[in-house]
Amino acid sequence: MSELAAYFEAQPQRELDEVLRQHALLVKRIACHLKGRLPFGVGLDDLIQVGMIGLMEAWRHFDPAQGASFETYAGIRIRGAMLDEVRRNNWAPRSVQRRSRDLMHAIAELEQRLKREANDVEIAQHLGIALEEYHHLLQDIQGQRLLSLDDETIAGGDGDGYPLPDSEPGPEHYFTQQDRQAAVSDAIHSLSERDQLVLSLYYAEEMNLREIGAVLGVSESRVCQIHTQALLRLRERLETCDV
Template identity: 55%
Template sequence: MSGVALYASVQAPGLEALVGQHAPLVKRIAHHLMGRLPSSVQVEDLIQAGMVGLLEAARQYDHKQGASFETYAGIRIRGAMLDELRRYDWTPRSVHRKARDVAEAIRVIEARTGRDARDAEVAEYLGLTLSEYHQVLQDTVSCRMFSLDELLESGDTVLDECEDSAAPPVEALTQSGFAEALADAIAGLPERERLVISLYYEEELNLREIGEVLGVSESRVCQLQSQAMLRLRARMQDWLDIEQSAAARPKGRRKAVSKA
């Protein structure tokens, strides 16, 4: 019996069976995430972190909340894996800086033109050639500065607030508004970028498989995915600023402000 299974069996009757039944979900999520991570990341580390997330999900799941256990566990598992990845940030600071520069360029260009920023326009704004700009996109693929996983699956906080019946109504409305704004931002992506996001996150295809569907190289899919993420960051910047400001406030103060 594994250490996780032993711990689960001690905690509550039937917990071990629930964890064992959903262990394949951990592996599936881990291999899905590995599709865009560098070779320095070991899938075994993700699986180990994911099993801890699954165990926590099994211990805390409440069917009265309405979500299926698989949905709830998937969020916890991804969250645990992302927490593990955040502990080992392999991305150079220069890559983070360039990613922020691209997002800002997209924001400025789209605010000025009222339409999707084009590759050539962003490259010109940044003083880069088109090939240099595409290389920046390639470099930022593994940059975790912004991703749908971190927005949708960072949900530990969201889940905790949903589970807390005393969560302030204003915060619940903010989370709902954020989700709606994100959905609108995704729907407003250029067609190819939206398709890449859909195939990757909904159909769970890897980058090579998406390239085969689109008839482009895997590196081009990486560029499209990276650009989609940065475009979403640019369009969601106001919401991200609100979330970061709220996260920086002490929890007690957040509740006091919400009640005011």
């Protein structure tokens, strides 16, 4: 093989190495952000490893003619790869899903009776368990996708993050989406200021649990508990609206 041929054969590898170097922090940032929403047993290193594979796949399939930036496209593929890995490993058993729904309805029932947001002690007493056991329960269910928003943000129709030309949704789709967005907005505004702040910092500002804890002056584990409770309340309100 000539030196020139060897150079051109090695060129794609050089490009890939540069992509991995430049976007390693993007993979870690997405992994850290998802970690707070996933079950306790999901390791950060596992997410990062899978995310790096997603980054390589993004590099292979990226088409600048589609109009999206590489970082936007790569972020979708990285996040999708991580969520696919979690689903493959079935991190949330049915027992956890059942407890999540039971807790959601128990909190709603108690707060309807109290006509206000219940605190942790009141919820634990309502459930007939110790406060520490209640906090363990929140930890067990924290990683569930309490809102089915993840699948909607992953790649489009062809799996590469771009919508197919013949899959353009009709007007009724946008009407449904507008209704859903309005319902979610109303449900969020019905939460306490603390819950709204935590959700805003986590989802809009993309801060991790530790950073939010620093803002609120509480521990990371306490932010995790508040975040899980906020999602349970939000999900119950959306179910009431049939969204």
